[in-house]
Each structure stands twice: as structure tokens, then as C-alpha cells.
Amino acid sequence: MSDSQAVSDSRIVVHGAAEGAHHEHLPYQRHHFETYAQQSDATNFAMWLFLLTEVMFFGGLFTAYLIYRNWYYPAFVQASHQLQIFWGTANTAVLITSSFTMAMGVWSAEMRKKGALVLCLVVTFILGLVFLGIKTIEYKEKIDKHHIPGFHYSMQSFTNPASDEEVYKEYHDKPLAVDMARHTEIYFFLYFAMTGMHALHMIIGIAILGFMIFRAQAGAYTTGHVTFVENFGLYWHFVDIIWIYLFPLLYLISRHQ
Amino acid sequence: MNFISKEKGLLSWLLTGDHKRIAMLYLASITFFFFIGGALAGLIRLELLTPQSDLMATDTYNKVFSMHGIIMIFFFLVPSVPATLGNFFIPMMIGAKDLALPKINLLSWYLYVAAGILGLYAMMAGGVDTGWTFTTPLSTHYLNTNVVTTGLAIFIAGFSSIFTGLNFIVTIHKMRCPGMTWFRMPLFVWSHYAASILMVLGTPVLAITLVLVVLERVAGIGVFDPTKGGDPLLFQHLFWFYSHPAVYIMILPGMGVISETVSTFSRKRVFGYTAVAFSSVAIAVFGFFVWAHHMFIMGISNYSMLVFSLLTMLVAVPSAIKIFNWAFTLYKGSITFETPMLYTFGFMGLFTIGGLTGVFLASSGTDIHLTETYFIVAHFHFVMVGGMLMAFLAGVHFWWPKMTGRMYPEKISQLAAIVTFIGFNLTFFPQFILGTLGMPRRYATYPPEFQVLNVFSTAGATILGAGYLLPLLYLTWSLRYGEIAGENPWQATGLEWQTQSPPLTENFPAIPIMDHEAYDYEWLDGQREKEVASVG
Numbered sequence: 001m002s003d004s005q006a007v008s009d010s011r012i013v014v015h016g017a018a019e020g021a022h023h024e025h026l027p028y029q030r031h032h033f034e035t036y037a038q039q040s041d042a043t044n045f046a047m048w049l050f051l052l053t054e055v056m057f058f059g060g061l062f063t064a065y066l067i068y069r070n071w072y073y074p075a076f077v078q079a080s081h082q083l084q085i086f087w088g089t090a091n092t093a094v095l096i097t098s099s100f101t102m103a104m105g106v107w108s109a110e111m112r113k114k115g116a117l118v119l120c121l122v123v124t125f126i127l128g129l130v131f132l133g134i135k136t137i138e139y140k141e142k143i144d145k146h147h148i149p150g151f152h153y154s155m156q157s158f159t160n161p162a163s164d165e166e167v168y169k170e171y172h173d174k175p176l177a178v179d180m181a182r183h184t185e186i187y188f189f190l191y192f193a194m195t196g197m198h199a200l201h202m203i204i205g206i207a208i209l210g211f212m213i214f215r216a217q218a219g220a221y222t223t224g225h226v227t228f229v230e231n232f233g234l235y236w237h238f239v240d241i242i243w244i245y246l247f248p249l250l251y252l253i254s255r256h257q
Numbered sequence: 258m259n260f261i262s263k264e265k266g267l268l269s270w271l272l273t274g275d276h277k278r279i280a281m282l283y284l285a286s287i288t289f290f291f292f293i294g295g296a297l298a299g300l301i302r303l304e305l306l307t308p309q310s311d312l313m314a315t316d317t318y319n320k321v322f323s324m325h326g327i328i329m330i331f332f333f334l335v336p337s338v339p340a341t342l343g344n345f346f347i348p349m350m351i352g353a354k355d356l357a358l359p360k361i362n363l364l365s366w367y368l369y370v371a372a373g374i375l376g377l378y379a380m381m382a383g384g385v386d387t388g389w390t391f392t393t394p395l396s397t398h399y400l401n402t403n404v405v406t407t408g409l410a411i412f413i414a415g416f417s418s419i420f421t422g423l424n425f426i427v428t429i430h431k432m433r434c435p436g437m438t439w440f441r442m443p444l445f446v447w448s449h450y451a452a453s454i455l456m457v458l459g460t461p462v463l464a465i466t467l468v469l470v471v472l473e474r475v476a477g478i479g480v481f482d483p484t485k486g487g488d489p490l491l492f493q494h495l496f497w498f499y500s501h502p503a504v505y506i507m508i509l510p511g512m513g514v515i516s517e518t519v520s521t522f523s524r525k526r527v528f529g530y531t532a533v534a535f536s537s538v539a540i541a542v543f544g545f546f547v548w549a550h551h552m553f554i555m556g557i558s559n560y561s562m563l564v565f566s567l568l569t570m571l572v573a574v575p576s577a578i579k580i581f582n583w584a585f586t587l588y589k590g591s592i593t594f595e596t597p598m599l600y601t602f603g604f605m606g607l608f609t610i611g612g613l614t615g616v617f618l619a620s621s622g623t624d625i626h627l628t629e630t631y632f633i634v635a636h637f638h639f640v641m642v643g644g645m646l647m648a649f650l651a652g653v654h655f656w657w658p659k660m661t662g663r664m665y666p667e668k669i670s671q672l673a674a675i676v677t678f679i680g681f682n683l684t685f686f687p688q689f690i691l692g693t694l695g696m697p698r699r700y701a702t703y704p705p706e707f708q709v710l711n712v713f714s715t716a717g718a719t720i721l722g723a724g725y726l727l728p729l730l731y732l733t734w735s736l737r738y739g740e741i742a743g744e745n746p747w748q749a750t751g752l753e754w755q756t757q758s759p760p761l762t763e764n765f766p767a768i769p770i771m772d773h774e775a776y777d778y779e780w781l782d783g784q785r786e787k788e789v790a791s792v793g
Binding site: 030031032034038041042043045046049050052053054056057058059060061063064067068071072149150151182183185186189190193197 | 357359361419423426427431457459461464466468469472478479485487488495768
């Protein structure tokens with residue numbers, strides 16, 4: 001592995017304008033790095049490690065989901081009927097598109113196309129907001145139906161499914177015994193914890209995007225120094241991937257029994 | 258000119274990116290928390306002087322031991338060696354100018370301070386009495402103390418620890434100087450690498466667990482509450498998935514210090530360098546698969562007990578490899594007994610006892626008898642205080658001349674090391690006996706027949722307290738009045754010793770080239786001869 005060699009002796013600065021000028025630092029190279037390549041390598045590696053910690057962070061929630069789903073399977077099946085596949089699918093499409101525009105943004109930055117970069121970032125920003133908007137519609141419905149765990153939770157939709165006409169029309173669920181029906185609260189808790197934690201990551205991402213749009217307009221990312229855009233792209237794709245797991249787990253699997 | 262004198266003023270410290278300055282900031286802050294945690298320990302021992310609860314009410318006692326555990330673990334032991342000595346010396350040992358991410362490093366310190374202030378606020382505003390383990394549903398439903406605030410404090414402290422670990426891994430991978438291959442790195446760096454893996458992979462799980470506890474407490478949901486269909490064992494699994502590896506986060510950096518001091522003060526290359534390096538990684542890997550040994554009395558299945566018993570015993574193997582290799586390093590070495598070496602001997606003896614009693618606790622049959630007694634308390638204090646704290650003090654004394662440019666006073670510090678050793682044994686050895694006799698932990702009262710041993714223990718704690726106050730006094734004194742240390746007072750081989758003390762802001766006048774193995778004393782002698790020749 002090249003990693004077992006010391007880094008700085010095996011690489012030479014060859015990066016756009018810096019060619020042939022090894023000893024002059026590029027303006028964006030920080031003083032404690034020997035070469036620009038070393039700097040961008042280190043920063044990218046750090047981002048991957050950070051995403052690894054995020055995997056472990058969400059991992060705790062996924063573990064809880066796995067266990068309770070096995071324990072309270074009927075409750076989880078019926079509770080998942082409360083989620084609307086239409087909105088879930090729409091949101092998945094929105095996020096995947098935003099990942100595409102983000103990837104295009106990184107490419108534009110690498111190609112030093114300022115206009116394209118700003119456009120991509122703006123579209124990604126808007127798609128992120130659309131995602132949160134749709135999520136709000138879904139959350140609103142849960143509030144209306146008293147499916148907020150902890151606060152005035154009602155399990156009527158599960159002990160007496162016929163009372164919940166819209167869902168009943170589609171799935172004809174049989175009533176659950178109270179003992180099982182009450183565990184739908186754990187499903188909704190996990191639903192809110194997982195999608196909420198995901199939404200929080202989206203909000204942070206959107207805030208950073210807003211900041212990046214201004215910086216991009218000022219030309220900060222089209223100088224050949226793309227590390228920040230690149231790493232933000234990694235973060236954005238990661239948040240996207242979390243959703244790609246949440247969508248089937250919460251909305252799709254075992255929906256039809 | 259050096260990194261301390263380069264810039265003046267408070268702001269130059271608070272906004273610094275220099276790993277050495279951040280290490281000093283950390284050193285000051287963890288020392289502060291150590292003495293708060295220590296004062297709480299003093300209160301515990303005072304209360305246990307008599308069988309009745311007379312110094313404080315029993316619920317106050319619960320808060321005192323909980324805060325002692327929380328402060329010592331999250332605000333002292335976890336950051337102790339990594340955030341101070343690791344921060345200062347990892348870049349120097351691998352010939353780098355700084356850690357890879359200086360801003361993240363500073364952010365980590367600010368998070369630590371914010372967490373510390375929040376934790377202290379929780380303590381002042383009524384405290385928390387869950388123990389450091391936050392056992393559910395006790396912590397989520399039955400107690401009316403500051404669980405949420407304390408939980409958030411630990412959550413934030415966790416991120417400080419994640420950022421430190423992340424920074425170390427990136428630095429060790431990407432910042433090594435020419436010639437510094439993996440197997441030329443000092444073992445201190447290896448053990449920090451292993452500990453960093455644990456920080457990065459384990460801490461996020463603690464973070465999400467605490468988020469769930471806080472949510473459960475605030476919103477009254479039942480993820481961990483059996484009356485609502487939740488599973489308290491799930492909490493235990495998630496909590497110990499971090500908190501068992503956390504003991505290796507605490508001890509591995511200490512083992513790194515011991516590798517450096519053992520080699521330096523016996524003037525021999527560490528015996529079996531590669532084995533010691535890999536044993537650190539092995540501890541990190543095995544460390545992730547033993548967590549359920551904290552749950553033997555919590556109703557996990559017999560098969561899980563069997564498997565986790567076995568896996569736990571496996572961790573003893575890499576730990577023993579280290580102890581044996583250090584012992585073989587001493588063999589036929591030219592041993593000298595400066596203070597860091599005295600602490601090192603303390604570490605080797607006490608950690609061995611702590612480790613071997615861990616094997617008793619790993620076997621589920623014995624554990625069921627001994628768990629939740631003072632045997633456990635004695636066991637982990639032997640590892641954490643007898644092991645880690647001794648290693649920390651060994652490291653602080655060893656590198657003090659490099660960090661400050663001044664020597665500590667040798668005689669009085671040797672005395673402090675011996676006082677600490679005696680005080681420690683008097684405090685904690687009786688607790689092994691108390692535990693086997695059946696005295697449970699976490700109670701303010703006990704049957705009168707246990708009093709004699711408890712009096713021994715409290716007397717020991719007093720001596721131990723004096724042993725810890727001494728370094729605080731003479732090290733502070735030495736900042737101004739200590740002898741000027743020079744570049745390499747111990748004639749040690751690490752790159753950090755081949756530059757001025759205290760070092761320049763960029764550590765070295767020019768990036769060094771590593772052209773020899775680690776702990777190569779012949780190379781060092783050769784360097785000295787060259788110097789003499791050039792002067793002559």
C-alpha cells in the first residue's frame with residue numbers, strides 16, 4: 001500500500017497553476033502541509049472518517065428498529081400503513097435528483113465553471129427545501145391523527161382500523177389487540193427519531209449550502225481548490241443514502257401481508 | 258523563540274491552531290476536572306469512614322458518587338493522555354508541523370469546555386444520581402435529577418473526543434515525515450492510533466444512546482421502558498457498546514506512555530516492537546466484542562454469557578503481551594529510577610493486578626458473585642487509577658522538560674511517586690477484600706463489621722490525595738524556578754527530543770528525515786559523536 005510509505009516524499013505538487021513552482025505554496029495551502037496533494041488527501045480522509053462516525057450514530061437507531069420490528073411485527077406492519085408511499089417516493093426522487101445536481105456541482109467546481117456551480121448549488125438548495133416541505137406535510141398528518149409518541153398518542157387507528165377510513169379502504173387491516181396496538185407507539189417513535197435525525201442533517205446541509213452559494217458566487221470554489229465542495233458533496237450524498245435505507249424500512253417492507 | 262514565547266496574550270491562546278498550545282489548554286482544563294472529581298472521591302471516602310450515613314444524606318451520597326464517576330471518566334480519563342500528551346507529541350513524533358486539522362483540534366477543546374461547564378452547571382443545580390451508567394428505566398422514569406443536562410454534557414464531550422480521535426487517525430496516516438514508515442513510529446503513536454479507532458467508532462453510539470435517553474425522559478416514550486414494551490437491555494447493549502471500549506480508550510494511550518518510558522529509562526529498544534504495536538490494535542478490535550460482560554446479571558442468555566466470557570478472556574492476551582514485553586525490555590537494560598520510571602513500575606505492577614482480577618470478572622460464574630461489590634470498584638480503580646493515572650503522571654513528568662523547557666525537581670517528585678503508590682494500595686487493596694466479603698458498591702451505609710477495612714481505605718485515600726497535590730505544587734513551581742532542561746535531558750530517541758525545548762511553533766527548523774528504527778540508541782550515540790566531532 002502506498003500508505004505505508006511516508007506521504008510527503010512520494011508526491012510532488014502538480015496542480016494547475018502551481019506546476020513548476022514546488023516551493024511556492026498555493027494561496028489556499030495551509031502552512032502545516034508539505035504539499036497541496038497532502039492537504040486535500042488529509043481533508044478528504046477526515047471527511048470519510050466523519051461519515052463513518054455518522055454510520056455508527058445512525059446504527060444505534062437502526063439496531064433499535066431491527067429489534068422492535070422483530071418483537072412487535074404486526075404493530076410495525078399496521079403502523080407502516082399510516083405512511084403514504086406517494087410522499088415517500090416523491091421525496092426519494094427529490095433527494096436522488098438533489099444528489100445528482102450536487103455531483104454536477106462538484107464537477108462544475110473542478111472544471112472551474114462558476115455559473116454552472118452556482119446553478120447546481122441553488123437547485124440542490126431548493127430540492128433540499130422541497131424535501132423538508134414534503135416531510136412537514138407528512139408530519140402534519142401524524143399530528144392530526146394523534147400519532148405523535150409521548151404526546152397524546154392515540155392507537156385508535158390500530159385497535160379499530162375501520163375508524164381510519166382512508167387507510168382501511170386500502171389495506172383492510174384487522175383490529176390489533178391493545179397489547180400489540182400500543183407498540184405502534186414505538187414504531188412512530190422510531191419513525192420520528194430516524195426521519196427527524198435525518199431531517200436535522202438535511203437542515204444543517206441546507207444551511208451550509210446557503211453559505212456556499214454566496215462563496216461560490218464570489219468565485220471561492222472555482223480556483224482549483226475544490227476540497228470544500230467535494231467534501232460537502234460527500235456529506236450530502238451520505239444524508240441521501242441514509243434516506244435510501246429509511247424509505248424501504250419505514251414505508252415499504254412487509255406492507256402487504 | 259519557542260511556541261510559548263512566540264505570541265503573547267490570552268487571545269493568542271484562545272484562537273491558536275498550534276497543537277502544542279491546545280494540548281496545554283487541555284492540560285489545564287483536565288487538571289481542573291481531576292481535582293473536582295478527586296474532591297468528590299474524598300467526600301465518598303469520608304462518608305464511608307463510618308457504617309452509618311452521617312456526613313451526608315444517602316441521596317446526596319448517590320449524587321456524589323455519580324458525579325465522581327461522570328467527571329473522572331468523561332472529563333478526565335477519556336481526554337487525559339490523548340488530548341494533552343497525544344496532542345502535543347503525536348505530530349512531533351512523526352515529524353509533522355501540526356495535526357492535520359488544527360481548527361478541528363481547537364473546536365474539540367471548546368466542545369470539551371462547553372461540556373464541562375454544562376456538566377458543572379448540572380452538578381450545581383442539584384446534581385444527578387444515576388451513577389455514571391445512566392441505567393434505564395431508573396434514569397428515564399424514576400429519578401428527578403438533572404439527567405437531561407448531564408446527558409447533553411456528555412453528548413457534547415463525546416464530540417470533542419470524536420474530533421480528537423479523527424484528527425489523530427488522519428494525522429498518523431497522512432502527515433508522517435519522509436522515512437517515517439508505520440513500523441518506525443514510536444509505540445506511543447501506535448497505541449493512540451488504536452485508541453482513536455475506538456473513539457471514532459464507539460463514541461457515536463454513546464451519543465445516540467444518550468439522545469434516546471433524553472428523548473425518552475422529555476417526551477415520555479418507552480424505547481427503554483419495559484412497562485411500555487421497551488427493552489432496558491437494549492439500553493445496556495448500546496451503552497456498553499461504547500462504554501466497554503471506552504476503558505480501552507482510557508488505558509491504551511497510557512500503555513503508549515509506558516512503552517516510551519520503559520525504553521528510555523532502560524536504554525533498550527522495546528522488546529518485540531511489532532508484537533507490542535499489533536497488541537494495541539488487537540485490544541482495539543477485541544475491545545468491541547466484549548461489552549456484554551457488563552450484563553452477566555441482567556438476564557442475557559447462557560450462550561451469550563459463554564461467548565462473551567471467552568471473548569473477554571481473549572483481551573487478556575494482548576494486554577499480557579505488552580506487560581511481558583515491557584518486562585523483557587527491562588531485562589539486561591541499564592535501568593535508572595527517575596520519577597517517570599517510578600510511575601512506570603507502579604503502572605506495571607498495579608495494572609497487572611487490575612488486569613488479572615479482570616479475568617476473575619470475565620468468567621461469568623465468579624462475576625455473578627463479585628459484580629456490584631467493592632471487588633469491581635477495586636478492579637477498575639487498579640486499572641484506571643493504578644494504571645492510567647500512573648501512566649499519565651509518568652508521561653507528564655517524562656515530557657515536562659520538553660513541554661515547558663524546565664526540569665521538575667527530581668527528589669520531591671520521586672517522593673510523590675512513592676507516596677502515590679503507597680496511598681493507592683492502602684486505598685484500593687482493602688476494597689478487594691471488602692468485595693469478596695460481600696460489601697455492595699454504591700451505598701452510603703454498610704454493616705459495622707466492614708469498618709476496619711473501610712478506615713484503611715479512607716486513610717489510604719488521604720495519602721493518595723497528598724500524593725496528587727504534590728505534583729500540582731512542584732510542577733507549577735518548576736515553571737518558573739525549575740532547572741533549564743535542554744534539548745534531550747533523558748537521551749531519548751524520539752524525534753520530539755531532537756529539537757529545542759520548548760519546541761518552535763512549527764516543531765522543527767526543517768522537516769526531519771527518519772533514517773533509523775524507533776528506539777535506536779546506537780543511532781542516538783552516533784548523533785552525539787557527530788556533534789562532538791563538529792564542535793571539536
